[in-house]
Amino acid sequence: MLLLHLFVSCVIYSILFVINVNQTLSINMDFKDYIKQLGERVSKLKDQIATEEATKNAFIMPFIQCLGYDVFNPLEVVPEFVADIGLKKGEKVDYAIIKDGGPVILIECKHWGQKLDIHDNQLIRYFNVTKAKFAILTNGVKYRFYTDLVEPNIMDEKPFLEFDIPEIKDAQIEELKKFHKSYFDVSNILSSASELKYTSELKAIISNELKSPSEDFVRFFAKKVYPKTVTSNVLFQFTDLVKKSAHQVISDMITDRLKSAIDKEAETAAAEAPAILPIDVTTDSNTEKQIETTDEEIEAFFVVKSILRTAVDPSRIFYRDAQSYFSIILDDNNRKAICRLYLNGNRKYIGTFDSAKKETKNELMTLDDIYNYTEQLQQTIEIYLSMK
Numbered sequence: 001m002l003l004l005h006l007f008v009s010c011v012i013y014s015i016l017f018v019i020n021v022n023q024t025l026s027i028n029m030d031f032k033d034y035i036k037q038l039g040e041r042v043s044k045l046k047d048q049i050a051t052e053e054a055t056k057n058a059f060i061m062p063f064i065q066c067l068g069y070d071v072f073n074p075l076e077v078v079p080e081f082v083a084d085i086g087l088k089k090g091e092k093v094d095y096a097i098i099k100d101g102g103p104v105i106l107i108e109c110k111h112w113g114q115k116l117d118i119h120d121n122q123l124i125r126y127f128n129v130t131k132a133k134f135a136i137l138t139n140g141v142k143y144r145f146y147t148d149l150v151e152p153n154i155m156d157e158k159p160f161l162e163f164d165i166p167e168i169k170d171a172q173i174e175e176l177k178k179f180h181k182s183y184f185d186v187s188n189i190l191s192s193a194s195e196l197k198y199t200s201e202l203k204a205i206i207s208n209e210l211k212s213p214s215e216d217f218v219r220f221f222a223k224k225v226y227p228k229t230v231t232s233n234v235l236f237q238f239t240d241l242v243k244k245s246a247h248q249v250i251s252d253m254i255t256d257r258l259k260s261a262i263d264k265e266a267e268t269a270a271a272e273a274p275a276i277l278p279i280d281v282t283t284d285s286n287t288e289k290q291i292e293t294t295d296e297e298i299e300a301f302f303v304v305k306s307i308l309r310t311a312v313d314p315s316r317i318f319y320r321d322a323q324s325y326f327s328i329i330l331d332d333n334n335r336k337a338i339c340r341l342y343l344n345g346n347r348k349y350i351g352t353f354d355s356a357k358k359e360t361k362n363e364l365m366t367l368d369d370i371y372n373y374t375e376q377l378q379q380t381i382e383i384y385l386s387m388k
Contacts, residue, residue, distance in 0.1 A: 031180060039168055303368075308378065
């Protein structure tokens with residue numbers, strides 16, 4: 001009875017979501033907003049979804065609707081689409097999106113808690129016996145998009161597009177938008193699918209090499225700078241050096257981008273009312289004159305802001321300068337200190353806060369060292385966001 005009630009609730013909730021999407025369409029809400037809204041919904045509801053059917057109703061039907069297709073119109077979306085395989089009849093894929101009377105996208109669904117890796121072969125069989133050009137394997141949280149880049153009419157083993165919808169990136173949303181009913185064009189998608197597929201694989205390789213450099217990766221760079229034979233001992237020594245050097249290059253690139261952003265924001269701020277105010281406002285004019293916000297403090301502010309972009313809307317992060325420290329706060333509220341920076345002395349420090357608002361100070365050799373405290377800064381934000 002409880003499962004039946006949950007199932008009915010999910011169906012009703014899905015219909016309401018669909019209605020909400022249609023209403024939003026009338027006010028020209030951006031496609032990106034639909035997807036972000038659905039991602040937030042998945043994060044909030046997934047622990048309440050106990051079955052595959054509930055996953056379809058609560059997460060996947062709204063996803064299809066976000067792509068502009070009417071899930072209640074069998075001329076556009078066919079549930080339980082028949083995909084007979086040889087002598088095996090009655091095989092069905094969960095959904096098929098129809099165009100010009102035939103399937104163009106197959107969607108195979110699983111419960112949100114299931115891993116997708118073990119279900120690839122099932123979708124391959126469906127894909128190979130239909131005329132669909134694309135296939136989606138999803139559990140409502142993770143989405144994998146496939147086509148036939150390697151061999152015509154045979155589904156590739158690896159997806160060309162993959163994302164977790166609660167954490168989907170803007171670039172991925174732009175690629176997903178190509179599957180929207182209003183923009184859907186097979187040749188256009190295929191032209192970018194190949195690049196996406198190989199770019200995705202290369203990014204994964206590069207990411208793994210930066211985290212844990214392989215012997216070949218280290219040897220390549222060691223040979224460039226080490227004048228003698230690269231022995232196993234030399235290779236061991238260079239493994240850490242290569243890893244540190246790679247991270248430093250990335251850090252320098254980020255710093256350069258931040259400096260560029262600082263210059264642009266400074267130009268904008270000069271023409272607008274200030275959005276950030278100094279701390280410890282006092283009637284003592286002598287004290288006011290002693291407070292001077294330095295370029296280094298502004299740069300540190302943007303470093304912290306960059307670290308927290310994925311955790312909170314950057315527009316909610318402010319700074320206030322005091323005589324003895326530079327404070328970075330949430331919502332322009334002194335009671336929500338994210339960190340304090342002590343940059344005016346010979347030695348520089350960052351002060352981070354725990355759940356009891358106890359400050360811990362650590363020395364900074366350079367502003368790049370602020371990145372070493374990413375976890376503490378994000379935990380502090382999480383504490384404030386959880387407060388009512």
